[in-house]
Amino acid sequence: MSSNLARKLAASEFVITAEVAPPKGSDTSGLLKTASFLATYVDAINVTDNQGANMRMTPLVAAGLLVREGIEPIMQLTCRDRNRLALQSDLLGAAALGIHNILALSGDDIGCGDHRQGRSVFDLDSVLLLQTINAMNRGLDMNGAPLSGATSFFAGAAAAPEVEPFAVTRPKLSKKGAAGARFFQTQAVFNPERLAFFCENVQPLDVKVIAGILVLKSARMAEFINRAIPGLKVPETVVERLKSAVDPAAEGVRIAAETAVKCRTMCAGVHIMAMGCDEVVPQVVAVLK
Amino acid sequence: MAALEGGDHVFIIGCAKCATVCKSGGEEEVFRMQEALAAAGKDVTGTIVIDETCHMLRTGRDLRSRREQVEEADFLLVLSCGAGIQSVAEATEKKVVAGTDSKFLGNIRRFGQFEQRCSLCGDCRLNDTGGVCPVTVCAKGLLNGPCGGMEDGACEVDQNSRCAWVTIYERLERQQRAERLDEITPARDFAHKRHPNSLVLEK
Numbered sequence: 001m002s003s004n005l006a007r008k009l010a011a012s013e014f015v016i017t018a019e020v021a022p023p024k025g026s027d028t029s030g031l032l033k034t035a036s037f038l039a040t041y042v043d044a045i046n047v048t049d050n051q052g053a054n055m056r057m058t059p060l061v062a063a064g065l066l067v068r069e070g071i072e073p074i075m076q077l078t079c080r081d082r083n084r085l086a087l088q089s090d091l092l093g094a095a096a097l098g099i100h101n102i103l104a105l106s107g108d109d110i111g112c113g114d115h116r117q118g119r120s121v122f123d124l125d126s127v128l129l130l131q132t133i134n135a136m137n138r139g140l141d142m143n144g145a146p147l148s149g150a151t152s153f154f155a156g157a158a159a160a161p162e163v164e165p166f167a168v169t170r171p172k173l174s175k176k177g178a179a180g181a182r183f184f185q186t187q188a189v190f191n192p193e194r195l196a197f198f199c200e201n202v203q204p205l206d207v208k209v210i211a212g213i214l215v216l217k218s219a220r221m222a223e224f225i226n227r228a229i230p231g232l233k234v235p236e237t238v239v240e241r242l243k244s245a246v247d248p249a250a251e252g253v254r255i256a257a258e259t260a261v262k263c264r265t266m267c268a269g270v271h272i273m274a275m276g277c278d279e280v281v282p283q284v285v286a287v288l289k
Numbered sequence: 290m291a292a293l294e295g296g297d298h299v300f301i302i303g304c305a306k307c308a309t310v311c312k313s314g315g316e317e318e319v320f321r322m323q324e325a326l327a328a329a330g331k332d333v334t335g336t337i338v339i340d341e342t343c344h345m346l347r348t349g350r351d352l353r354s355r356r357e358q359v360e361e362a363d364f365l366l367v368l369s370c371g372a373g374i375q376s377v378a379e380a381t382e383k384k385v386v387a388g389t390d391s392k393f394l395g396n397i398r399r400f401g402q403f404e405q406r407c408s409l410c411g412d413c414r415l416n417d418t419g420g421v422c423p424v425t426v427c428a429k430g431l432l433n434g435p436c437g438g439m440e441d442g443a444c445e446v447d448q449n450s451r452c453a454w455v456t457i458y459e460r461l462e463r464q465q466r467a468e469r470l471d472e473i474t475p476a477r478d479f480a481h482k483r484h485p486n487s488l489v490l491e492k
Contacts, residue, residue: 080429084476105437106429106431106436106437107429108438108445109428109429109438109445109446111446120429122429122430122431123476123477123479124476125429125431125432125433125436126433127432127433127434127473128432128433128473128475128476131473142476158437160437163437163439163440164440164441164442165442165455165458167458168434168435168439168442168452168454168455168458168459169434169435169439171434171458171467171470171471172433172434172435172470174471175433175434175471175473178473179473187437230436230437230438230440230445231436231437231438231440231445233440
């Protein structure tokens with residue numbers, strides 16, 4: 001296994017990940033600049049896949065460019081935009097480019113993005129995509145036909161520790177584990193007690209938990225997230241804290257750092273979601289070192 | 290109206306079955322269309338409400354019974370589902386105009402209230418999902434559980450709809466067979482979904 005992320009998690013070293021969005025355009029200079037900046041602070045960087053169903057450069061190429069720069073990517077791959085042939089061919093391409101980590105996702109609804117008129121695919125779902133990756137790691141395509149050269153992906157999946165009703169989501173988490181997920185990157189955690197419950201609950205699955213830490217800039221941003229981003233829910237108490245703060249941006253970093261420190265003892269790592277304000281990532285990382 | 294440009298004579302066809310129940314192509318809608326076309330300066334050569342426009346032989350026969358009115362028309366305007374519209378197209382060389390956008394095969398909640406429950410996918414999973422179809426009722430058609438957008442039991446795509454997987458989970462839980470959800474459901478087999486499809490019953 002050539003994934004540094006896998007090696008660190010296996011050695012029970014605390015991991016820190018962050019994320020970059022590929023450009024909406026052919027100019028990759030911003031992507032590479034952000035990724036190089038983040039790479040000095042984190043172990044691996046998620047490369048999002050048309051996140052929020054907004055059309056951007058394919059994560060296959062963006063993640064490949066990161067590899068070329070010596071940066072370890074976690075390529076996000078959604079089932080929304082590709083059928084089973086496209087998913088598998090992109091995975092083979094990723095393997096050839098030296099991309100080792102894949103985060104297998106279903107994908108946000110196409111209706112929340114910038115191409116609402118489009119047709120979403122969902123030929124497979126995240127569980128079936130994980131199963132497919134697992135087969136490819138054994139040298140087979142999803143139909144069992146042999147590949148000339150097996151892949152060696154370290155696959156992960158999404159999880160939502162604070163979602164209600166949690167029980168409805170629980171069987172799918174087991175299936176993700178059974179299908180080959182080796183780590184969960186969670187939705188934003190605001191309530192560490194819920195994360196503790198979650199970690200204990202999924203402990204039998206033997207999947208490493210990387211807790212999502214969202215860095216908020218302002219109450220307005222929190223309200224926007226609650227309105228517009230599926231699966232992300234900022235609690236009212238946090239919104240109030242940002243509202244009453246003299247410097248909301250600093251307060252946002254403080255909230256993120258506090259949460260990250262509390263999560264530290266419960267899980268295998270944190271995933272910092274800076275929502276484009278990458279300069280705050282070192283501040284959150286600093287409290288964890 | 291753009292579809293009726295280039296001709297003044299229109300024959301209107303409705304359907305006595307689904308389109309009547311859905312109030313998109315029954316006697317009443319055919320009459321209202323007739324009035325609207327007259328107001329727009331069109332000449333309606335005749336109207337007919339066929340008992341099941343999707344029935345190709347009957348549609349052909351009923352149109353032949355109105356041959357003169359049909360012949361006189363520049364357009365046949367059909368107020369039925371797409372299947373009915375195509376029966377009409379097959380029965381005549383006249384220009385056929387679709388008067389409806391067919392949305393879905395609907396269950397009837399109560400009069401005038403319809404819900405899409407079946408996608409006619411040819412690969413039924415209802416035995417595993419407590420009689421609730423994830424292919425249709427889940428907005429993403431996910432087979433193995435809810436997506437990350439489910440919130441307080443509501444669907445990511447439509448906050449006013451219940452997540453299909455919440456309904457499935459609760460039903461199976463009440464029937465004490467929620468363990469069915471622990472099994473990975475294999476990918477859909479679209480080889481079942483030949484397109485276009487046809488079926489001939491054996492004698």
